[in-house]
Amino acid sequence: MKAPLNRRVFVIGYGAATPLGMTFAESWKQAVAGKAGFRKITRCHADTLSNVVGEIPGWNPEDCDFVDSKEAYNWNADFVILTMAVCREALKNSGLEMNAETGPKTACLIGSALNGSDAFRKAMETFLNRGPLRVSPYLLPNLCANLPASKAGMMLGFTGPIVSPQGACASGNYAIGIGARMIRDGDCDFALAGGVDTCIIPEIVHGFANMNATIKIQETDRAHSDVSQASRPFSIDRKGMVLSEGCGVLVLAAEEAVKAHGLIPKAEVLGVGWSSDAYHFTLPHPPTIVRSIAGAIDDAGLSPLDIEYVNAHGTSTNKGDSAEIECLRRVFGNRLEKLPLSSNKSQIGHTLGASAAIEAAFGIEGMRQGVMLPTINYIHDPALGDIDVVANQARTAGYECFLSNAFGFGGTNCCIVFKGV
Numbered sequence: 001m002k003a004p005l006n007r008r009v010f011v012i013g014y015g016a017a018t019p020l021g022m023t024f025a026e027s028w029k030q031a032v033a034g035k036a037g038f039r040k041i042t043r044c045h046a047d048t049l050s051n052v053v054g055e056i057p058g059w060n061p062e063d064c065d066f067v068d069s070k071e072a073y074n075w076n077a078d079f080v081i082l083t084m085a086v087c088r089e090a091l092k093n094s095g096l097e098m099n100a101e102t103g104p105k106t107a108c109l110i111g112s113a114l115n116g117s118d119a120f121r122k123a124m125e126t127f128l129n130r131g132p133l134r135v136s137p138y139l140l141p142n143l144c145a146n147l148p149a150s151k152a153g154m155m156l157g158f159t160g161p162i163v164s165p166q167g168a169c170a171s172g173n174y175a176i177g178i179g180a181r182m183i184r185d186g187d188c189d190f191a192l193a194g195g196v197d198t199c200i201i202p203e204i205v206h207g208f209a210n211m212n213a214t215i216k217i218q219e220t221d222r223a224h225s226d227v228s229q230a231s232r233p234f235s236i237d238r239k240g241m242v243l244s245e246g247c248g249v250l251v252l253a254a255e256e257a258v259k260a261h262g263l264i265p266k267a268e269v270l271g272v273g274w275s276s277d278a279y280h281f282t283l284p285h286p287p288t289i290v291r292s293i294a295g296a297i298d299d300a301g302l303s304p305l306d307i308e309y310v311n312a313h314g315t316s317t318n319k320g321d322s323a324e325i326e327c328l329r330r331v332f333g334n335r336l337e338k339l340p341l342s343s344n345k346s347q348i349g350h351t352l353g354a355s356a357a358i359e360a361a362f363g364i365e366g367m368r369q370g371v372m373l374p375t376i377n378y379i380h381d382p383a384l385g386d387i388d389v390v391a392n393q394a395r396t397a398g399y400e401c402f403l404s405n406a407f408g409f410g411g412t413n414c415c416i417v418f419k420g421v
Helices: 024-032 069-074 078-094 117-130 139-143 147-156 168-185 202-210 255-260 286-299 318-338 352-369
Strands: 009-017 106-111 190-197 246-254 267-276 309-311 340-342 401-408 412-420
Touching: 009 024, 009 078, 009 168, 009 255, 009 352, 024 352, 078 106, 078 147, 078 190, 078 246, 106 147, 106 168, 117 139, 117 202, 147 190, 168 190, 168 246, 168 267, 168 352, 168 401, 168 412, 190 352, 246 255, 246 352, 267 286, 267 352, 286 318, 286 401, 286 412, 309 352, 318 401, 352 401, 352 412
Parallel strands: 106 190, 309 340, 309 401
Antiparallel strands: 009 246, 009 267, 190 246, 267 412, 401 412
16 A cells, blocks of 8 residues: 555535534524524424434425435435535535546545434334335435435535444544545545434434433423523533434545645644543443543644643533543643533534534634633533533633544544644
């Protein structure tokens, strides 16, 4: 194999669909305003106290101008068409034109935690109610993890490598990390990298509830009368995550390609750190998480003193939030008391495989705008010690380097350091 080119990698654009809005611009506006995108579930019926979720407002595949009724019917795994829409938004935001020169040099890496579970549910209903011969021949493609990227390529015209990195709730960061490595080494000049999940169906909602991962809202809970308070990372009364749907895509580019095509960089992918726990299928394992955080900083050629902000994984679970703070304290020591951190999941919930990519885009835009997004609904938890949570409202503050954390079921850890330009 050829020697790697060791090229610098930049973020030149991004797109997102979140419970705060159908586009990145809409989501960012609501996030800065301190809003939350939660409501009682409407996608389906779920008989559970974990019935507050994050749904993309107004999302309907048939409303997309590139989709007709037949296309929407055949591709009934929502993560397919949603990815196509967000990839298109990200490319437009980047200013990169797909043509005979750039298309073959553009890869696409879109990770997902649960893939086309909604399509499988529809197929099972058809199988049970109408018989096996009525099961859609599109079922298997709808379940393929790579199909969202494939369909995006068919629409947008890129023909570089496509793959779906499967790292559970760290999938988005794995996609960014692998995409950055591919560009660094010379396998491609550009990459659309991110994650997607559209999993608000009864079986998934009940599955998370039964494993006590999502918040069960009792009458005495403060979210009972105000569902916007359901997700509260690092707060003393956190009780579990809010399940959400969403998609986030970053457009990455080699330094030489940025210059050659007159593109405008928004940030640099400076360091990637990843590890696996080999410990438990859901419980975090501090030693390997610390290795991932420290590895990202070391890969960036920095020291912990250079990190000015942490975009935390912050799921709003008791054990998860405690473990993350413990790991950050092991890396940053007493400096953690004055190192600003926040969790976007307080506003958008947990979008699973999409979360890390959405959060990376939020962190980069915050770096460009001089804004740190808030952790809303926050009430200090003395058990976590002194930490500088960006509490309840956005903070006007500049930063040039930040750490973005992502951890997932099965013990997947992937952390990335981004630097401003």
